[in-house]
Amino acid sequence: MNSRIFLALFGLGLIVPAWAEGELAWRIPVSAAGQASHGGHATKSAGWRLEGMGEGVQARMIAPDLSVHPLEARGGAFPMPRTGMEYYHALVASRAGEGRVETAIRYVPLGGRPSGHSPAEVVALPKARLEIVPDPLPREHWRYQGDQAARFALRFDGQPLGGQAMRLTTAKGSELVVQTDARGRAAIVVPDDLDPDAGQRQAGEMILVAEHRDGQGVLHVTTLSASYAPSPAHWKSLPLGAFMGVAGLVGGFAARPLLLRAAKPRPKRKTS
Incomplete structure (x- = not known):
């Protein structure tokens, strides 16, 4: 089917792709108090949650040095092993069934010592046959923004x-x-659907999903989940910026005569 026709029919709700039901997706951790952690940086949490988890799911974490650490679910969540390395780690979960392969990926920043490796290394490492790759990842302590x-x-x-x-x-x-x-x-404008009155530090959750059928008819479904913040436009004061700009311009003109006077060479005094 022509891709433009597909997108049009999808928008009208006439086509529901296979990814619409039961896809795997990593979700933000929940603390012991039941609160979602900010940006995935929770120091005390039950672990990362995996939506759609069931039988046959295998999970692993890939550290910045590309070492692989198997993950085991406990109480419906996956506690993170300590690698001692800071910066982005990749969470990968997969499940293969009859005629269908599913993968869920998420990049999470963890604390530790500098690893000496670039985040580009863990991003470039193939994690599934079908994969959504950030191009690029947000810097550490940053998030996608509405x-x-x-x-x-x-x-x-x-x-x-x-x-x-x-x-x-x-x-x-x-x-x-x-x-x-x-x-x-593809460039995607992140929806600005968070409540601006709730504060700049709130975190929203978004999931990207794609699917592709290979030459043998196997359907591959992949997700990439991440957190996002409100639009920075809610926190930047345009009137204040305009006032500061005008004030700087006026101040520059006012100070110009004084600067010119200071820069003008003074006549030398005659000595007897």
Whole structure:
């Protein structure tokens, strides 16, 4: 089916892709008090949750040095092993069934000593045949932001997958679909659906989903989940910025005569 027709029918609700039901997706940790941790940096939590978890799921964590650490669910969540390395780690969960392969990926920043490795290394490492790749990851202690464009790449067997649909949904109910270009890339404007009155430090949850059927008819479904923050426009005062700009301009003109006077050479005094 033509991709444009697919996107149009999807928008009308006439096509419901296979990813709409039961996909695996990593969710933000919950603390012992039952509160969602801020940005995934909780120091005391029950562990990362995996939506859609059931029989046959295998999970692992990939550290910045690309070492692999198996994850075991406890009480419905996956506690994080200590690697002693800071910066981004990749959570990967997978499940294979008859004619269907599912993968869930999330990049989480953990504390520790400098690893000496770039986050680009863990991002570039293939984790599934079908994979949504951040292009690039937000810097540590940063998040995707509402009303800001975020870039992603879709790859199958390590090669760009162009002309494919990716769906983004948020926990607030926003939803949109984009199509990858010939290089398998897509820019997505993160929905600005968080309550600006709730504060700048609140965290929203979003999930990207894509699917692709290989030459043997096996359907591959992959998700990439992440947190996002409100639009920075809610916290930047445009009137204040304009006032400071005008004040600086006026101040510059007022100070100009004094600067010129100070820079003017003084005549030398004659000595007898």
